[in-house]
Amino acid sequence: MSTKVLPRLISLAVLLSVSAFAVDGTVLINQATVMAGGGFPYKITQSGSYKLSGNIVVTTAVNAIVIDADNVTLDLNGFSINDASGEAIVVFPSHAGITVMNGDLVAAAGIFNEGSTTVRNVSITVNGNFGIFIGTSGTVTGCTVVSISPDQTDDGIGIFGGGLVSGNTVRNFNQGIVGNELNVTNNAISHNSTGLSGGFPTGYGSNTFVQNATDVDSGTSMKNNVCSNGGVC
Numbered sequence: 001m002s003t004k005v006l007p008r009l010i011s012l013a014v015l016l017s018v019s020a021f022a023v024d025g026t027v028l029i030n031q032a033t034v035m036a037g038g039g040f041p042y043k044i045t046q047s048g049s050y051k052l053s054g055n056i057v058v059t060t061a062v063n064a065i066v067i068d069a070d071n072v073t074l075d076l077n078g079f080s081i082n083d084a085s086g087e088a089i090v091v092f093p094s095h096a097g098i099t100v101m102n103g104d105l106v107a108a109a110g111i112f113n114e115g116s117t118t119v120r121n122v123s124i125t126v127n128g129n130f131g132i133f134i135g136t137s138g139t140v141t142g143c144t145v146v147s148i149s150p151d152q153t154d155d156g157i158g159i160f161g162g163g164l165v166s167g168n169t170v171r172n173f174n175q176g177i178v179g180n181e182l183n184v185t186n187n188a189i190s191h192n193s194t195g196l197s198g199g200f201p202t203g204y205g206s207n208t209f210v211q212n213a214t215d216v217d218s219g220t221s222m223k224n225n226v227c228s229n230g231g232v233c
Contacts, residue, residue, distance in 0.1 A: 020033055022051060022053075024049075025048075025049070026048075026049040026050065026051045026075075027048065027049070027050045027051070028050075028051055028052075028053040029042060029050055029051065029052050029053065029056070029065075030052065030053045030054030030055075030056065031054055031055070031056055031057065032054075034056060040058050040060065040062045040063070040064060041062050041063045041064060041065060041066040041086075041090075042056075042064065042065050042066070043065075043066050043067075043068060044065065044066070044067045044068065044069060044072055044074070045068050045069055046069055047069050047070055047071040047072060047097075048071075048072065048073075049072075049073045049075070050072065050073065050074045050075070051074075051075040051076075051077045052075070052076050052077045052079040052081075052103060053077065053079075054079060055079045055080050055081075055082070056079070056080070056081045056082065057082045057083075058081075058082065058083040058084075058085070058086060060085070061085040061086060062085075062086050063083065063086040063087045063088070063089075063090045064081045064083040064086060064087070064088050064089065064107065065081065065088070065089045065090070066090050066091075066092060067089065067090070067091040067092075067095065067098060067113075068091075068092060068093070068095070069095060070095045070096050070097050070098075070115075071096070071097035071098075072095070072097070072098050072099070073099040073101075074089065074098075074099065074100045074101070075101055075102055075103075076100070076101065076102050076103020076104065076105075076122065077102060077103060078102060078103055079103050079104070080103060080104035080105070080106060081103070081104070081105050081106070081107065082106045082107070083105075083106070083107040083108065084106075084107065084108065084127070085108055086107060086108055086109075087107060087108065087109040087110070087111075087112055087129075088105040088106075088107035088109070088110055088111065088124075089105070089110070089111045089112070090112050090113075091112065091113035091114070091115060091117070092112075093114070094113060094114030094115035094135060094136075095113065095115045096115045096116045096136075097115075097116060098113055098115065098116070098117045098118070099117070099118040099119075099120075100117070100118070100119050100122060101118075101119070101120045101121050101122060102120075102121050102122070103121075103122060103123075104122070104123045104124075104125075105122060105123070105124045105125070105126075106125045107124075107125075107126060107127075108126065108127055108128065108129050109126055109129035109130050109131075109154075110124040110126050110129075110130060110131045110132050110145070111124070111131075111132045111133070111134075112130070112133045113133070113134055113135065114134075114135030114136065115134075115135065115136055116134070116136050116137045116138060116161075117132075117134045117138045117139075118138065118139045118140075119132055119138070119139070119140045119141075119143055120139070120140070120141045120142050120143065121141075121142045121143065122143045122144075123143070123144045124143065124144065124145045124146070125146050125147075125148060126145075126146075126147050126148070126149075126154075127147065127148050127149050128147070128149035128151070128152060128153070128154065129154045130154040130155050130156070130158065131145035131146075131147070131155070131156045131157055131170070131173070132145060132156070132157045132158065132159075133155075133158045134158065134159045134160065134161070134163070134179075135160055135161065136160070136161035136162075137159070137161045137162050137163045138159040138161070138163040138164075139163050139164045139165075140157050140159070140163070140164070140165050140166075140168060141164065141165075141166050141167050141168065142167045142168065143157075143167075143168045143169075144168065144169045145157055145168060145169070145170045145171075145173075146169070146170075146171045146172060147171070147172040147173050148172070149172075152172055152173050152174055153174050154173065154174055155173050155174055155175040155176070155177075155178050156170040156171075156173040156175070156176045156177060156178075156192065157170055157176070157177045157178070157179075158175075158177075158178045158179055159179040159182060160179050160180060161180075161181070162179075162180065162181035162182065163179070163181075163182060163183070164182070164183045164185075165177055165179075165182055165183070165184045165185075165187060166183070166184070166185045166186050166187065167185075167186050167187065168187045168188075169187070169188045169189075169190075170187060170188070170189050170190075170192070171188075171189075171190050171191050171192070172190075172191045172192065173192045173193070174192065174193045174194070175192060175193065175194045175195075175196075175197045176189040176190075176192035176194065176195045176196060176212065177189060177195070177196050177197070177198070178194075178196075178197045178198070179198060179199065179202070180198065180199030180200070180202060181199070181200075181201060181202060182198050182202040182203075182204075182219075183202075183203055184196060184198060184202060184203070184204040184205075184207060184219070185204070185205050185206050185207065185222075186206045186207065187207045187208070188207075188208045188210070189207060189208065189209050189210070189212065189215075190208075190209070190210040190211055190212065191210070191211050191212065192212045192213070193212070193213045193214070194212060194213065194214045194215075194216075194217050195207075195209045195212035195214065195215045195216060196209075196215070196216045196217070196218075196219060197216075197217050197218055197219075198216075198218055198219035199218060199219075200218070200219075200220075201220060202218070202219040202220065203219065203220045203221075203222045204216065204219050204220070204221060204222060204225060205221065205222030205223055205224055205225060206222075206223075206224040206225065207225045207226070208225070208226045209225065209226065209227045209228055210228055211228060212228070215227045215228060215233075216233075221233060
């Protein structure tokens with residue numbers, strides 16, 4: 001190998017390694033980087049910031065992204081994850097300080113974490129499974145969570161250790177929003193078997209319930225809810 005070629009190859013390798021990171025050190029994820037790293041599921045094993053730089057499509061029956069670290073922020077950056085047969089984002093085992101934001105998920109199931117999670121400004125379309133499952137405390141704001149399954153038996157947004165569910169649209173689930181110790185405000189909740197099933201002391205206010213078989217089966221009204229089908233406002 002000539003002495004001129006070697007420096008060029010070294011420079012190319014450095015350029016390729018740097019291209020996986022944004023200027024601020026955020027790790028960039030797209031279809032090419034996933035495949036170069038061994039394919040799906042794409043595994044995040046270090047705390048830090050991650051960002052999609054292109055759409056991701058999973059064509060096999062596996063999960064799209066698996067997070068195995070605390071304090072991870074995943075910015076979908078306006079792009080989408082499409083996984084027809086798996087879960088879009090799985091945190092396993094449970095971890096704290098997970099944030100997912102700003103994009104679209106189209107998958108068999110949406111986001112799963114037994115630990116604390118924040119989800120904001122995400123559109124989630126699922127087929128027969130849950131939209132968002134958070135085992136401990138969580139915040140879900142500004143999201144659209146919809147099932148396209150005609151026989152939906154799972155839930156839209158579930159938070160089971162307390163948290164805030166606000167400004168979301170939740171449609172066509174078994175239970176639209178379910179959990180305990182929740183603050184449920186300013187949501188549009190429609191076409192679910194039960195709109196809200198919130199254990200004590202869940203409070204709900206300024207929500208709109210439309211065409212649910214049962215609008216609310218538990219919780220404490222904070223008023224200004226618009227309800228249908230005999231639900232409690």
